[in-house]
Amino acid sequence: MAGTKRLFLGRALRSDDLGETLLPKRIALPVFASDPLSSVAYAPGEVLLILSLAGLSAYHNSVWITLAVIVLMVTVVASYRQTVHAYPNGGGAYAVVSANFGRRAGITVGSALLVDYVLTVAVSVSSGIDNLGSAVGFVRGNEVACALVVILLLMLMNMRGVRESGKLFAVPTYAFVVCVLATVLWGAFRGLALGDTMRAPSADFEIVAEQTGLGAAATAFLLLRAFSSGCAALTGVEAISNGVPAFRPPKSRNAAATLAIMGLLASAMFLGIMTLALTSDVHVAEHPAKDLLIDGKPAGAGYQQDPVIAQVGAAVLGNGSFAFIVLAAATALVLFLAANTAYNGFPVLGSILAQDRYLPRQLHTRGDRLAFSNGIVFLTVLAGLLIVAFRANVNQLIQLYIIGVFVSFTFSQSGMVRHWNRLLAEGPDGADRRRMLRARALNGFGAGLCFVVLLIVLVTKFAEGAWVSVVGMATFYALMTRIRRHYDEVADELSVDDTDEHRLDVRASQVHAVVLVSHVHKPTLRALSYAKLLRADSLVALTVAVDPDASAQLKKEWRQRHIDVPLKVLDAPYREITHPVIAYVKQLRKKHPDDVVSVIIPEYVVGHWWETVLHNQSALRLKGRLHLAAGVTVTSVPWQLDSAEAARVRAKRRARLRAQLRAPGAVRRGAAPPRRRP
CATH class of the missing domain: 1.20.1740 (Amino acid/polyamine transporter I)
Incomplete structure (x- = not known):
């Protein structure tokens, strides 16, 4: 890949x-x-x-x-x-309008330009x-x-x-x-x-x-x-x-x-x-x-x-x-x-x-x-x-065109007029003032001309299909506004103020560890060993009885190996793993509302992209659901398969080769060797 x-x-x-x-x-x-x-x-x-x-x-x-x-x-x-x-930092019309007219005008121009680029x-x-x-x-x-x-x-x-x-x-x-x-x-x-x-x-x-x-x-x-x-x-x-x-x-x-x-x-x-x-x-x-x-x-x-x-x-x-x-x-x-x-x-x-x-x-x-x-x-x-x-169809698509362009042109040139007004208010004199006055006149003429063209385009092309561009601009505007609101809300929620404790949250009184198991194999034993290192107040191994014969074999092998972690088997009448596990974790949280439940999942680390389709799908679904539960932490304990180790070795070898090629005096593949001086 x-x-x-x-x-x-x-x-x-x-x-x-x-x-x-x-x-x-x-x-x-x-x-x-x-x-x-x-x-x-x-x-x-x-x-x-x-x-x-x-x-x-x-x-x-x-x-x-x-x-x-x-x-x-x-x-x-x-x-x-x-x-x-x-x-000079880029952004064009968006940068000009945002600096001179504020956030809403900037988003308007940004949405117009995005629509125009897609149509281009x-x-x-x-x-x-x-x-x-x-x-x-x-x-x-x-x-x-x-x-x-x-x-x-x-x-x-x-x-x-x-x-x-x-x-x-x-x-x-x-x-x-x-x-x-x-x-x-x-x-x-x-x-x-x-x-x-x-x-x-x-x-x-x-x-x-x-x-x-x-x-x-x-x-x-x-x-x-x-x-x-x-x-x-x-x-x-x-x-x-x-x-x-x-x-x-x-x-x-x-x-x-x-x-x-x-x-x-x-x-x-x-x-x-x-x-x-x-x-x-x-x-x-x-x-x-x-x-x-x-x-x-x-x-x-x-x-x-x-x-x-x-x-x-x-x-x-x-x-x-x-x-x-x-x-x-x-x-x-x-x-x-x-x-x-x-x-x-x-x-x-x-x-x-x-x-x-x-x-x-x-x-x-x-x-x-x-x-x-x-x-x-x-x-x-x-x-x-x-x-x-x-x-x-060019004749149909062309009708959607141009509106976004002239929205950005008009706002941009108007923003430049305000930019020059602000600089002129600072009182420059001599050649600088004359240069700014000429620039303001040029941008003012451009803003007026582009505004006239924008009106013409809106009147003559709106019914021909240009309304689609207007809808696209409104959609981008609403989308960008909602994204900004989301990021601002997340930032406010995660920000630390003077009333917050500047240390780890230690209010939880206990930790209950749950290790998900399906077989007794090396990844399971590693996950259990890791769970013991946590020194949790309670520790249980959890499996779902999708196949009764496989569950019986798991319990038998668990006893034979004398694993000192209690094994709990959940019924799965509909042969589905996710819901029984989620229900068990919620029940544990309901029983201990002030405690933390730590769910530990053994996972395979594979070396080829196609192997990801064959492994860890249940783990991915479980993690996606468990991340939504309050007071629950999810930990993955990786087990590297041989293919992953081979991939790591190959990556290390390629990195070493790239470093050699970047070294001073190195000869790149396909390049002529350096000439020797006579």
Whole structure:
């Protein structure tokens, strides 16, 4: 089992190796920015899909929507650059809002971000499957199974650690950026310099408008809805501010530089793809089977509508060409890896929330590879459930998207305004004051703009499915509030004050020891010997007569060996062990309410995982029930089987080998021997 784990995850890392996992900017960009960079694969299509409801005549509005999305992108990126400098310890929006607006607002933002990260995985993987299906026929019809396989692979890669997963993801992410920019530049060259006419595969299709004769209000609502869909391009921008501690020093400066690079690349690619989509006459519809007309007839259920970026690639590079296949492959890969932004943001945020006692403490623990393994597994499970529930349908999942993003954006930028107000109240002068005033103005503008977008998203997407995100946020909020209340109650209950005795509780007058036995063998004799060492006021061996013949044989052997501990046999008419033992212990407690009952259970220590299924199951059930009984202590007396001893020897040998490999001058397995000096 341990060997299999090492095969998939690699060797365990020491805590003092954490510095080796910090990321340079070239690796941090694909790790934290793959989501906003990859959004150009589906965000342009979402804009055109909504506009198609009013027919081809509405497509000219996509120019203004594209420019509005880019202005918003630049504003949010610039605002978050202020955040990473002001809060370099990570946590992003959650840290900003908690520090400036208090606990409740912080939990609200935390719940919004958690929902957004789960949706990022579901949407990115589903979109990647959708793009892959345009080139690989097998994927069509098996979208859910393929998506689940992809997120399991992402989980395994991220369990290997942030730095190692970043190296794995860097090549596909940079390949996608190069492919998209090369497509945009080549399309611009063909159109401007060569005068070529580029035609998308759907250029000759007609669109049947679902909404005709729209009034001013309906048109405005349609444009706002298209804009809100295009804002999917901003998802993942906040991940860098959450992950500042993962950067190499100087952390804040490197994080801010990575944010700027990400914003520049994402804006350029989004603008380029939208321009080429309009130039090449890409036509898409929300319901292509009936709303797209091919030679005057509906496309029908058999028609598979390719994503906008695939149609742009076919128009510019040639449908089926080698360059087109490379673009399609890079797009599918980066969409799968876009989920990696969430795989790095969700566990870090979960760790911070767990440290603040809003989530289970297990999420704060790093695994063997210094990654937050429990958070990675938790994210995988939640995203998998969403993919199954929505059948990996991008058009349905995308409606759930964005709300959580803009909740965090709005609160975060508002929190930064309060942050600057507090610093300005301290009376700085000169260059510092001017810098703070500029920063406050930028964050204030960003907060206002993000709030407007949030209102637009709520109004235009709520009925389309965004209410599911709101319910998810409310669920996370209630869950985190209840977890924090539980931890606070436990802390209050266990805390020691001046009225408590600062010593062991000695109020009990007597101790009654009960040793559970099933056979006369070595573990039983060891448990009895241990019980005698306790010098309890009373000692009894207890067995349950599930099998009358076996019980009779036990009593006979007990007498033959002259064991000087009384043996009590409990009847078990229903052949069950737990209830008779519990009833006996409760009866003993009722008879001696001020005394302590110590139940001693002999247990096997095994060396293989499968052996745990064969042993100790009754003991586990008993311990689980006895732990709930007041005034009862439970003690396990272990007996190591030969397999456990062999496992211990193997572990000791591996530890010795690892120590030798870590020693100065040691040659690692597979490494070239050191050269000798001539």
